[in-house]
Amino acid sequence: MTDGLGLFDNSRSRDQHDDYDDYDDEPRKPRRKKRRSPTFWVVAVVVVAIIGGGAWYGVTQILGIGGFDDYAGSGETDVVVEVKAGQGTADIGAALKEKDVVASSRAFTSASDGQTKVKAIQPGFYLMKTKMSGKAAVDRIIAKDARVGQLQIRAGTQLNDITQPDGKVTPGIFTLVSNAGTATINGKKTGPTAEELRKVAESTDLAQLGAPAWAVPFAMQAEPKRRLEGLITPGVYDVQPGLSAQDLLTKVVKDSATTLDGWGMPKLAEKTGYSPYQVLIMGSLIEREGIEKDFDKISRVLYRRLADNIRLGFDSTINYVSDKPTITTEASARAQPGPYNTYLNFGLTPTPIAATSKAALQAATKPADGPWVFFVKCQKDGTSCFAETQAQHDQNIREARARGAY
Known part of the structure; x- marks a missing residue:
């Protein structure tokens, strides 16, 4: 097709085009797009849903919105739970959840709203029950008898009991440790006796119990029933009821060694002679x-x-x-x-x-x-x-x- 001006001379245009494309005699094949399988799309949707669900759960937990799991009732079996220093309400709730005391941390934190005594919970061990409602857990943990394992040793206390001139008996360290380390759990009194603690002290190497290295060689030379004397410092301890005599005594001796170290021992004695x-x-x-x-x-x-x-x-x-x-x-x-x-x-x-x-x-x-x-x-x-x-x-x-x- 031509016109008078030669603007639509198709034959000329085709010839010029052929001059440039004569090296490509075969027609080009159109590129085929790779199609995703249905499985791919299913997996992708699931992943996105999981990420989205996790994010939403995190938001609900942080902002305190949405529902949460909660048991009903006052619980089933006794369990000891530790509250550590620096833990807030949410941390305590998580610790209770880990021991199956509550169904979720939110069950505890929600029940704690408006309960000022929860914020005053001290570090230590608490006797709780499994599968408690959030409210029941709050009521229990702030009860006066919930905390167990408290041990207070006064300065001047010795290992054995002392009989006062009026006949009254002042408990010694072995008795105090035994009392703190014993609790009634599921109807059974659990913990070592003072005599069991005394036997451990007499038969176990002091280094194994955690006594200070500077004291062990000298204390081990004393008669067995006296060698632990003075290596347990006065103070307040939190001990877990139900531990064996050796584990319980080791806990107290190690804590005492830490206390002595904090007081400056053994360097404190350097200039005394x-x-x-x-x-x-x-x-x-x-x-x-x-x-x-x-x-x-x-x-x-x-x-x-x-x-x-x-x-x-x-x-x-x-x-x-x-x-x-x-x-x-x-x-x-x-x-x-x-x-x-x-x-x-x-x-x-x-x-x-x-x-x-x-x-x-x-x-x-x-x-x-x-x-x-x-x-x-x-x-x-x-x-x-x-x-x-x-x-x-x-x-x-x-x-x-x-x-x-x-």
């Missing part, structure tokens, strides 16, 4: 011989008597063996031979005689300046009077008795 274990012994003697305000002065008397090779003559060491505390001991008891009789023996006792406080331990490393060689309890509140000479000491004793100090 005594080993860290000897300083621990000295701290226990100071603890049992007076009250805190006199600790540094009692420490000075202790140092002076050791330096001058004078027998310590401490009634606390006589009481330690007899498990009967008295301010003044009888002559017959003082005459009884034994490694803890400081009326007959020179130097320190083989082991500490009680749990030592930080204040007493520090006093054992930093005695007050003074010339004192004697002291006696001279006030009803436990205050001691100190003397440089025997005559001064005898006068302090007369005045103490006149005041009814003992």
Whole structure:
């Protein structure tokens, strides 16, 4: 087809095109698009749904919207749950969910709304039940008797029980640990006895129990029933009821070793001229011989008597063996031979005689300046009077008795 101007001369255009495409004689095949199989699309949809569902679940949990699983009723079987330091309500809910106490963390957190006591829950162990409703779990965990495993050891407490002059028994460390480590779970009293703990202490290597490395070689030389004395520090512990005697004792001894380390041991003893274990012994003697305000002065008397090779003559060491505390001991008891009789023996006792406080331990490393060689309890509140000479000491004793100090 042509026109007068040659604008639509198709034959010419075709010839020119052929001049350029003469190298491609075969017609081109159109590219076929790869089609996805139905399986691919099914998988893709499922993945997107899972991601979307997970995101939505996370949002609902964070914002507190939507439904959640919850059990009905007050629970089934007893279970011990630990609340750790720093855990908030959501963390506690997660811990309860892990133990199957509640069906979901949200069941607990939702029931906690408006309940101020939940925010006051302290770290420790709580006796709960499995499959509790969120409300039942909240009511239980804030109940006064829910918390178990609380152990408090006071400074001056020794391993064995003490019979007071009036006949009352003051529990020793073994009894205290046993009581804290025992609970009634599903109707059965579960936990080690004081005697079982005592046997572990006597038969197990102290290093295996977690005692400080600086103390083990010296303590292991003592008679088995005394060697753990002083290696359990005063303080508050949380122990899990139901543990074996060895696991329970190991927990307490390791925590005590950490406490001693925090107090600066063994470095604390470096400039005293005594080993860290000897300083621990000295701290226990100071603890049992007076009250805190006199600790540094009692420490000075202790140092002076050791330096001058004078027998310590401490009634606390006589009481330690007899498990009967008295301010003044009888002559017959003082005459009884034994490694803890400081009326007959020179130097320190083989082991500490009680749990030592930080204040007493520090006093054992930093005695007050003074010339004192004697002291006696001279006030009803436990205050001691100190003397440089025997005559001064005898006068302090007369005045103490006149005041009814003992």
